[in-house]
Structures are given as structure tokens and as C-alpha cells.
Amino acid sequence: MLTRPQIDEVLAMITSKEKQGEGNERVKEVVNRLLKDLFYAMVDLDITSEEMWHAADYLKEVGQNNEWGLLFAGLGIEKFMDVMMDHEDEQAGLNNVTPRTIEGPLYVAGAPETTSYAELENNPEENKHQERYYMEGTVKDVDGNPVEGALLEVWHCNDKGLYSYFDKGQSEYNFRRAIRIGADGKYKFKTVIPPGYSCPPGSATNNMMTWLGRHGSRPAHIHFFVTAPGYRKLTTQINIEDDPLAYDDFAFATKDELMPKITRHTAEEAAANGFGNEPYAHSEFNFTVVKDEKASDNGENHRTRVMSY
Numbered sequence: 001m002l003t004r005p006q007i008d009e010v011l012a013m014i015t016s017k018e019k020q021g022e023g024n025e026r027v028k029e030v031v032n033r034l035l036k037d038l039f040y041a042m043v044d045l046d047i048t049s050e051e052m053w054h055a056a057d058y059l060k061e062v063g064q065n066n067e068w069g070l071l072f073a074g075l076g077i078e079k080f081m082d083v084m085m086d087h088e089d090e091q092a093g094l095n096n097v098t099p100r101t102i103e104g105p106l107y108v109a110g111a112p113e114t115t116s117y118a119e120l121e122n123n124p125e126e127n128k129h130q131e132r133y134y135m136e137g138t139v140k141d142v143d144g145n146p147v148e149g150a151l152l153e154v155w156h157c158n159d160k161g162l163y164s165y166f167d168k169g170q171s172e173y174n175f176r177r178a179i180r181i182g183a184d185g186k187y188k189f190k191t192v193i194p195p196g197y198s199c200p201p202g203s204a205t206n207n208m209m210t211w212l213g214r215h216g217s218r219p220a221h222i223h224f225f226v227t228a229p230g231y232r233k234l235t236t237q238i239n240i241e242d243d244p245l246a247y248d249d250f251a252f253a254t255k256d257e258l259m260p261k262i263t264r265h266t267a268e269e270a271a272a273n274g275f276g277n278e279p280y281a282h283s284e285f286n287f288t289v290v291k292d293e294k295a296s297d298n299g300e301n302h303r304t305r306v307m308s309y
Contacts, residue, residue, distance in 0.1 A: 058204060100299075101236050113178040133281045137285045156175050218251055221240065
């Protein structure tokens with residue numbers, strides 16, 4: 001077995017090719033550290049050349065299938081990024097009243113914008129077999145003041161666990177909307193409760209979960225961005241509380257504070273409460289955003305996203 005000094009000798013040979021004052025110092029720092037950890041692991045775990053080339057083929061498949069966002073979620077990498085940012089906030093004395101949690105890979109910019117209220121379904125008649133759902137609340141700052149002009153973006157999957165744009169069978173921006181917040185800070189939207197879903201069978205991410213002895217499924221959830229001038233961007237999502245996988249999410253996104261209570265009402269109650277004439281489920285949830293000057297960043301990670309249809 002190679003010794004640490006022997007491994008370090010190879011590493012020194014590689015880094016000796018770098019020219020001082022040229023290239024990107026941050027890239028050098030990160031790549032060289034990752035190479036060191038990899039080389040040590042190759043020796044410690046007796047990773048063979050055959051296994052390394054299988055790994056190269058796997059990484060190629062992940063890229064070709066555009067699964068990096070999904071794999072980051074499933075391996076807990078995106079969760080750990082949140083943990084690091086939460087720790088930085090805690091050290092800085094910041095209190096994120098509404099917790100952040102992972103974005104996931106399926107956001108699409110440019111969703112239709114409405115004021116205060118939105119209906120997320122493009123074709124409600126197609127979803128009569130799903131449970132009607134209303135969610136409402138406020139967008140406020142840490143002092144409890146409404147944040148007029150904030151934009152609440154919301155997106156979730158359809159009854160088959162698929163997201164519009166990525167599922168070409170759905171119409172544009174189905175189950176995707178952007179709600180502009182008025183002076184009272186209130187929002188409300190109408191949709192249906194989405195199901196949980198799983199990584200596609202045979203996909204690179206699902207194969208990895210199988211090799212790790214894990215499942216590749218997520219509980220029912222709804223995604224949100226909250227943005228406003230002068231405030232830090234909030235990335236979060238809620239879980240549907242009675243989903244059997246609510247606390248067994250393969251992406252590790254569940255937080256107790258992000259699981260609003262759901263109350264269910266009869267058709268008669270719906271009519272009396274001004275919610276139409278069908279049974280419905282209802283939740284209240286308030287979003288709190290932090291002013292930029294209190295934070296070390298604006299909450300935007302500038303990852304590559306689909307910018308429009």
C-alpha cells in the first residue's frame with residue numbers, strides 16, 4: 001500500500017505544473033484539496049482502476065441526463081450546503097424565522113404573475129380526482145411588518161409526480177405561479193394537494209440510491225422563493241403533514257417548522273366559508289424575510305436554472 005509521503009509526492013508533482021500568478025487561485029485551492037482527499041481514499045479503500053473508470057462512466061451519465069441537481073439532493077449535498085449557511089447565520093446572530101430548505105432542480109423562471117391571489121392549475125377540470133387545497137398567510141419582515149411588493153413564487157408537481165416544462169405533456173407553467181404581495185402582506189393560492197414522487201427507475205440517481213440501500217422518493221411538498229428589494233432571498237418548501245414519507249425524504253428537506261397544519265372541510269363548509277362548493281383542505285403559513293444589511297449574502301446562489309419556457 002502506498003504511504004502518505006508517496007501520495008504526497010505524486011500530488012507535489014501535479015501541483016508543480018501550476019504557474020505562479022496564472023490561472024484561478026480559488027480553483028487551484030479547491031481542486032488540489034479534492035485531489036488529495038481522493039488519492040488518499042483510493043489508497044485507503046483500495047479503489048481499483050476499473051472502479052475509477054466505472055465512476056467516470058457514471059459521472060458522464062449523470063451529466064448527459066442532467067441529473068446533477070437531483071443527485072446533489074439525494075446524496076445530501078444540497079442539505080449540507082443549507083446546514084453550512086444556517087451555521088453561518090447563527091454565528092452572525094441572524095434568526096431566520098422561516099427556515100431555508102433545499103430548492104431542488106425543477107424551478108422554471110417566468111411563471112405568470114398575479115397580485116395577492118393565484119390559481120396554480122392551468123386546467124382545473126383535469127384534477128377533479130385530487131384534493132382541493134388552499135394555502136394562505138402573510139409575507140412579513142422580522143419585526144412583523146408586511147413586505148409590500150415581495151414576490152412569492154410557488155411551484156409543485158402534478159398528480160403523476162411530474163413538473164411542467166420537464167414533462168412535455170403539461171401546458172406552460174402548469175402548477176407554477178408568482179404572487180405579488182400587496183400592502184397588507186397577504187397571499188392566498190388555490191391548487192390541489194400534490195403527491196410525493198420517486199426518481200425515475202433506471203436513472204443514475206435512482207441507481208445510486210439502490211446501491212446505497214436507500215429509496216429515491218420524496219414526500220408531497222410545495223416549493224417557494226420569496227424575493228423583495230432590500231431583503232435576502234428565501235428558498236424553502238413545505239411538506240404535506242400526513243404524507244407517509246414526510247419524515248423519510250430522500251432529499252433531507254423536511255423541517256417541523258415547514259409542515260403547516262392542514263384542516264379539511266366539507267362542501268357545505270366550503271360554501272359557508274366562501275371557498276366554492278367542493279370539499280377542500282386548508283393551511284395557513286407565514287413567510288418571514290430578513291433585510292439584506294443584516295445578512296452576509298442576498299440568499300441567491302446563482303445556480304443554473306431554466307429561465308423561461
